[in-house]
Amino acid sequence: MEVFPGRPSENTAKIVSHIKDARTDGVKLVIFPEMAVPGYLIGDEWEHEAFLRECEDCGREICAASKDLIVIFGNVGLDWHKRNEDGRVRKYNALFVAEDGRCDGPINGPYNFVIKTLHPNYREFDDSRHFFDLRKLALEQRRPLEDLVSPVKTSAGLLACAVCEDAWDADYSFSPFDTLSKHDARMFINISSSPFTMNKNHKRNRLFSAHAARLRRPLVFANNVGIQNNGKTVFTFDGSSCIYDCHGNQASCGGAFEETYATFDIPLADAARFGEPIDLTEDATTKLYDAIVYGTRKFMAQCGVKRVTVGVSGGIDSAVVASIYRQILEPENLLLVNMPSKFNSSSTRHLAAELASNLGAFYAEIPIQKSVDLTRRQIDQLVVKASGSGFEQKLELSSFMMENVQARDRSARVLASISAAFGGVFTCNANKSEATVGYSTLYGDLAGYFANIADVWKTEIYELARHINENVCNRQVIPQGSMDIVPSAELSETQNVDEGNGDPLVYPYHDCLFKSWVEWWDRATPEEILGWHAEGKLETKLGYKARIRDIFKDDSAFIADLERWWGQYQGMGLAKRIQSPPVLAVKRRAFGFDHRESQMGVRYTRKYNELRNRLLDKHC
């Protein structure tokens, strides 16, 4: 089901309605995902007791609706007589099993609900901030954890129930499933609220399939769809709920990114075989595109956005963003705006107009030169004075500052105003490569209501563009020219696309490099990068297919580039990310709440400095 975060009554109305349908269809067991009542990524909303009381009331309603069938659902489990370790009311991330109007907990548990044992506290997850886990309860009750983890008795026999992370037990010293397997449960059930990440579904399938085969019991995995966010970062949930037989084969999968109401007969006979081997074929770019369109559509709905303005430069990023919105919106709700200054080539201006025409959207060209000149006149060469002290200083706007003046003029002056007049919002078209190193202007191209491609590397933006033309629209919506020109900000005379002069980033090398800093589980730093470079292993390590020495003439150039971008990543890039719009997370490690960063200036380890100096000395 689609879970609306922070909306227990709405979610409950849907759950109760589904239960009625299930009863009509003669279903014996109906399963809803983790935190189906309150939502899961809801920030510190867990601190509102009024909200918690409503969740509890909703849970009672669902229990009351469980006449003649078994209902499993996720909700917050409350104990008003106990405290969490922050002094607030005791909350558990809980699974409820309701049957004939009452809820029963595990046969050896102290509550009438199942408590999540393993709490994820990485990436976007903050379970231990909000919930008391079963391990803490075992310590508090001075009982062995193994005693508390037990199945729930129902009219359909013992059910081994667990919540999300409880199944992802590889790095924990305790496995809830293993302990549950000591009881003779008829099947295993895992309810989850598990966000989409590129390639995660494969991993999920392999994990649950292996569990089912090892436990020799059918296993049901129930996940929600929808979007939930942590302010800075917006996550999609792809559902893809499914059932595994006791051989690890898969049956009755729900679709990705869609609510699925499906009923299935689960043969409970020993060794019953009813699934198919897992299908691992899928196209990564298709998945990525679908997740972005889904997340964008849902985020717009949540914010009540109906009309969208996209600043289009003629380049690839804004073209991809505009095309994504065109898939969501009718053309009369989409406005594309090109904002040329004296530095913009006629080629990019024509590409922008061509894109708008291909999409059938509104198009306007609002020149910024006059405003930029006015700003220059008001500030450049201005003499500021301090009355009394006699201090005075003549101010100068350098050409670099004038680049930022242009970028801010486009977004904070033109786009912010025209999108309001059009009756909507404007987009942020930043990609992940730019976001990583802050290759953008604050209050300029980094502004916007939502950054829906900011978790996608530049190299992948091209793949999305080809996918849009070839598979989504079946025609050249994004002009070939936008794919062919050199990426350029066109903010000064030196960034002339017609002369092939563009941004200082070299793709795909820099994408590979930045990925190692941001997306790898064991994140690389200059110390590792330079070590691999010195050993001649860097291409292999980064998965870079060409030769790095074709980019940099010597170690000195390599190091200068490495330090330039590492400095940007830890310095201005981070300062800009703090003020950036919410990012749609689609990859492992999106900026924002998924990748928590502190401003601490640019840092290198001593080992890095030693190696660096050795290489440079050798070079001299």
Place this chain on the structure above:
Amino acid sequence: MEVFPGRPSENTAKIVSHIKDARTDGVKLVIFPEMAVPGYLIGDEWEHEAFLRECEDCGREICAASKDLIVIFGNVGLDWHKRNEDGRVRKYNALFVAEDGRCDGPINGPYNFVIKTLHPNYREFDDSRHFFDLRKLALEQRRPLEDLVSPVKTSAGLLACAVCEDAWDADYSFSPFDTLSKHDARMFINISSSPFTMNKNHKRNRLFSAHAARLRRPLVFANNVGIQNNGKTVFTFDGSSCIYDCHGNQASCGGAFEETYATFDIPLADAARFGEPIDLTEDATTKLYDAIVYGTRKFMAQCGVKRVTVGVSGGIDSAVVASIYRQILEPENLLLVNMPSKFNSSSTRHLAAELASNLGAFYAEIPIQKSVDLTRRQIDQLVVKASGSGFEQKLELSSFMMENVQARDRSARVLASISAAFGGVFTCNANKSEATVGYSTLYGDLAGYFANIADVWKTEIYELARHINENVCNRQVIPQGSMDIVPSAELSETQNVDEGNGDPLVYPYHDCLFKSWVEWWDRATPEEILGWHAEGKLETKLGYKARIRDIFKDDSAFIADLERWWGQYQGMGLAKRIQSPPVLAVKRRAFGFDHRESQMGVRYTRKYNELRNRLLDKHC
């Protein structure tokens, strides 16, 4: 000591130097705070193995420097052979006791360091995200937790050592200090990295004093100074380290917000009395002001900011911000800019100029009307078209939109450009009342490099202004007129200060209301607020000294106001906070990482709606 987050080598150099001084002074035991080597609030920097290796090397250096004395310090404890639950290397928040070149752990512990037992996971703390706590270790090792918690043996006898939260045990089912007290330790030591919060030091003193008296042993509390941040939120650390005798009396306190190198003879004889009763007198506004100046100064140093531009409106907020920066900067590094449009009164313009003159700072007046008119000409009445479809639409800029055009013109066009030309940054002058309900313009007055009064309620801004004039400057630096005029954005004809027409917020009522939503530990929602209102208890609950019915003529007006601001708080206010500058945290619950918010639209509980409808029906 001041700990620099993410800078293990720098911190270690300082520690080693202090150890040398201590040895020279014949000191037997020297104590450094929690995470003195790596820093504490460093985000996901904990994932960099290169950084961890450097921390470990630094720890070895400190151990090696411990000849002839005992050194206690905080560092990350590593076990490269084990995994954290996120699959990364095993990390502990650890206390090291070094003596004569080696580190010894607790007498019954498995490592040569003391592991933090209780992990805070509220407010800005994310301990469980990064570290494995002693409770998990006890489960993993299948040993009772009580066994693992034990003192460290040194040449000075048994020392009962614990880390920060271990002492804040009231809401935990386990008390490390109680368990440690079963051994005959000579004294108790708590190393902390405990951020400043208004009034927290009193609480801290009462807590440690009570511990010492109960445990009947001297107790040392060692805390760091400096600033650390989590991106969105910047925390100051006030140090205030001190020693308590076994009667709970206090001796040898380090200063607040300053590095203190102090030596003290701790009498270890039974029941030795060497402290004084705790002094609880302090002025809240002085503390608040000191914390803001300290945090601002340190943040500037960390970011390398040497020159600052403040947009000054003639109002109180920008006057307070400018005065704070003037305390940090020489006048030639401070530029005040007033940016009048046709709506700005001559009264506020004169107040802005008077402030600049009082501060001796640079002053410039940059009118924005021309640019605002240009934007209006380019966009208002513009007809946008869609080629092909024949769609067209005439755009209109409403007067509300024109208010935002002005605010953005000031910040994103003028201040961003002039501050760059001046060689520095510009400030965000938003206060907490405005930040709560988003009474500000994105890319307008909400822009800036740092929001140093965004955790201070409007009511308290006036107290800061009085404090600056009366106690800091001893003259009227902030003009009386800025304190007397009605707060107003001056963005339209209706917001005319000379006619006494200003912002729609009513102080101090709205501050009291917003505080109950944001700062209370058990946060209030409209359900509680309306319930108290209906019972006539709201003034008492909110601590509002006047009568609420003098503000709102009836329930209907009360409810309309409540819903207006609650809607803003959960809606646009939050959307704006996501893109706001870093906030300096000084109160309990600063926006950002301390108060984690998800965008979920405006929500009311069913109970609220029932009560609301009952009150409105009665009214009709």
